[in-house]
Amino acid sequence: MRRRGWLIFRPSRVLPFMILTILSACSTAEKAEEAASEALAALEAEYSEATEALSESQDSFPSMSEQPDSAERAAFRKLVEAQSEEYMALRESFVPRYASLAEEHWGTGAGLEAKIWVMSWESMPDRDEKDPEATEEERAAKIAEHTDAIFAEYAESPHMEKLAASSYFFSDEQSEEYLGRLRQESPHANVRAAAIYYPVSRKISQLRFASLVAERRVEIEIETPEVDDPYNDPYEDEDPAEDEVPAEEVDPRAEIDAELQLLIDEYGDIPLEGSTYGTVAYAHLTAHTPGELAIGQPAPEIIGADVDGNEMRLSDFHGNVTVFYFWGDW
Numbered sequence: 001m002r003r004r005g006w007l008i009f010r011p012s013r014v015l016p017f018m019i020l021t022i023l024s025a026c027s028t029a030e031k032a033e034e035a036a037s038e039a040l041a042a043l044e045a046e047y048s049e050a051t052e053a054l055s056e057s058q059d060s061f062p063s064m065s066e067q068p069d070s071a072e073r074a075a076f077r078k079l080v081e082a083q084s085e086e087y088m089a090l091r092e093s094f095v096p097r098y099a100s101l102a103e104e105h106w107g108t109g110a111g112l113e114a115k116i117w118v119m120s121w122e123s124m125p126d127r128d129e130k131d132p133e134a135t136e137e138e139r140a141a142k143i144a145e146h147t148d149a150i151f152a153e154y155a156e157s158p159h160m161e162k163l164a165a166s167s168y169f170f171s172d173e174q175s176e177e178y179l180g181r182l183r184q185e186s187p188h189a190n191v192r193a194a195a196i197y198y199p200v201s202r203k204i205s206q207l208r209f210a211s212l213v214a215e216r217r218v219e220i221e222i223e224t225p226e227v228d229d230p231y232n233d234p235y236e237d238e239d240p241a242e243d244e245v246p247a248e249e250v251d252p253r254a255e256i257d258a259e260l261q262l263l264i265d266e267y268g269d270i271p272l273e274g275s276t277y278g279t280v281a282y283a284h285l286t287a288h289t290p291g292e293l294a295i296g297q298p299a300p301e302i303i304g305a306d307v308d309g310n311e312m313r314l315s316d317f318h319g320n321v322t323v324f325y326f327w328g329d330w
Helices: 011-057 070-104 109-122 125-129 136-154 158-165 172-185 189-223 253-267 277-285
Strands: 303-305 311-313
Touching (some): 011 070, 070 109, 136 158, 158 172
């Protein structure tokens, strides 16, 4: 007589096991993230201490006379170059350690940050003197190799916001390709918002820089025919024809404004560096014109928080001499 056996699944026994398995996996992932974050924080602290020590050792920076001759300028330039090389050597010495951390903690947010740190080093044009064989195309190829590896591991991770925030080392083509993928494919709103915001921020900075350069050139032509620069003439090797841009490409504000409005409409409440994407996008979209900020014009309203967290308005100090100290940390 044959006997048949049946495997009976009882939910009351299976579900607790499944829940424990899921909780264990979550706990393991959290521990991995925590360990990686601690390792990265320790390495960043060590790098910060090293750069501060180097900076202190370079504090004895000599000043030039009011009317330096060519010999004094050459000596000053040589000193600046030497100190820059010291900084580059220090940074280069940390590259293997960041690379090792990225490999050890690959898959975590800290592992991605360490990888991005290595990418930022490999994209630096200042490395040309140390590695003259490294062409722009070769550097771009290395960045692409790293980025492809990142997408293979982190494509659906919320940590990809870090890559979008560091997209300054992408070429225009790479930025369009990789950030375009994040905008279209990422399941996380914070990543999609970052993939929109950072390229737009870069374009805004480029427009502002171009405007400042144009204004500076006008000032030089009108006020000082000969540029008295302690290093060299910043425009001596430039060809004005290289800066000529077709009229239809001079002011891409329409495209920029559309992207900013998209951030306000769809990603306005997502946090961004102590603020939100919506707040920052609105500030860019309604930026004051140079005329509105000219000397003699009423100061625009500024709203913020005091040291106690209470709302503070510039208009509250109307009629008083008020000093605002703007600062940043990059």
